[in-house]
Amino acid sequence: MHNNNNNKKNDDKKSECSDESGKWNDDNDDDDGGGGRKKQQQHLVCHSCKMNLKNYKSVDVDAKKLCISCFEMEFANRCYACKKRIRIDQMEMNFKDFYWHDYCFNCSLCGASLVNRCFAFNDGLLICPPCYEKEMNLECFRCKEKFKDGQRVFEFDKSHWHEECLRCVRCDYPISTSPFIQLPQSGDFMCLECYEQMHVKLCHKCGKAIKSEGVECFDTHVQWHHDCFSCSVCGKHLLDSSTSAGKGDYACKDKELFCGDCYVKKYFRKCARCYHDIEGTKHMKFINFENLNWHARCFSCYRCNVSLVDRGFVILADDILCPGCARSKIN
Numbered sequence: 001m002h003n004n005n006n007n008k009k010n011d012d013k014k015s016e017c018s019d020e021s022g023k024w025n026d027d028n029d030d031d032d033g034g035g036g037r038k039k040q041q042q043h044l045v046c047h048s049c050k051m052n053l054k055n056y057k058s059v060d061v062d063a064k065k066l067c068i069s070c071f072e073m074e075f076a077n078r079c080y081a082c083k084k085r086i087r088i089d090q091m092e093m094n095f096k097d098f099y100w101h102d103y104c105f106n107c108s109l110c111g112a113s114l115v116n117r118c119f120a121f122n123d124g125l126l127i128c129p130p131c132y133e134k135e136m137n138l139e140c141f142r143c144k145e146k147f148k149d150g151q152r153v154f155e156f157d158k159s160h161w162h163e164e165c166l167r168c169v170r171c172d173y174p175i176s177t178s179p180f181i182q183l184p185q186s187g188d189f190m191c192l193e194c195y196e197q198m199h200v201k202l203c204h205k206c207g208k209a210i211k212s213e214g215v216e217c218f219d220t221h222v223q224w225h226h227d228c229f230s231c232s233v234c235g236k237h238l239l240d241s242s243t244s245a246g247k248g249d250y251a252c253k254d255k256e257l258f259c260g261d262c263y264v265k266k267y268f269r270k271c272a273r274c275y276h277d278i279e280g281t282k283h284m285k286f287i288n289f290e291n292l293n294w295h296a297r298c299f300s301c302y303r304c305n306v307s308l309v310d311r312g313f314v315i316l317a318d319d320i321l322c323p324g325c326a327r328s329k330i331n
Helices: 011-016 036-041 068-075 129-136 192-199 260-267 323-330
Strands: 007-009 057-061 064-067 091-095 098-101 120-122 125-127 154-156 159-161 180-182 189-191 250-253 256-259 286-289 292-295 314-316 319-321
Touching: 057 068, 064 068, 120 129, 125 129, 180 192, 189 192, 250 260, 256 260, 314 323, 319 323
Parallel strands: none
Antiparallel strands: 007 091, 057 064, 091 098, 120 125, 154 159, 180 189, 250 256, 286 292, 314 319
């Protein structure tokens, strides 16, 4: 069924072919007594039939004046029902590329007016909902029950559905008035939200569908919208960020994005003695004890500065001491 919201007068034609004031020309001014009036009258003729337009309404089309009859002969649409032209002063109904007088826009079976009503257009015939259901003897494609008088009929690909029967195959939500997809293999219907969740990549940050090209971080197989590709700590946009590590520098760990600065602060170990980052931990020897880290070169006694690597040590008041210095300090 189609909603009928296409009734209108031929105002579109009028606006497209009117003069600069947007009104019909009414060239019946009185003579001003000068010679200019006689010269003006030479131009007040229809460009097509040459009729004198004095005291007649006219239409300007591409800077050419046409009488109403010539304008309607050339530009007016023909009624699909009676085949007559739809005049400027008549109400016009249209559907797709077809046009009707408002008084011709009737059900082909019972003759009821379809102005401001739902209708079906089947094999070139306008049909009101009651006649359509009676003549077609429709049954719901899903439940196989006949349609009762007054029930809404939803039509898709030559099949008919009750409003409550047209549901998403995945979430079972009614989709009669919502966007949906018909699955090519099974023919089932799926709401757009479920289809995107199953078949469209979702942004790792906002969870919404990536309808255009997304951004993927290294080999994570996870994508983000361009606008969502930002540091998970400070929110800095990483496709145009400027950090101390260099423009556009970022890292991805556990499928989370970090700018260079935030990644260093969160994951790089800092030496408890010199407070510099312990970088490249896979290749550099470092010492770890109770959540404290030291470069190997910094892991030495705070008093005698002897290296404590592979040796025993004592921590007193946050100081690392060799056993000898520790005893001296205690005594």
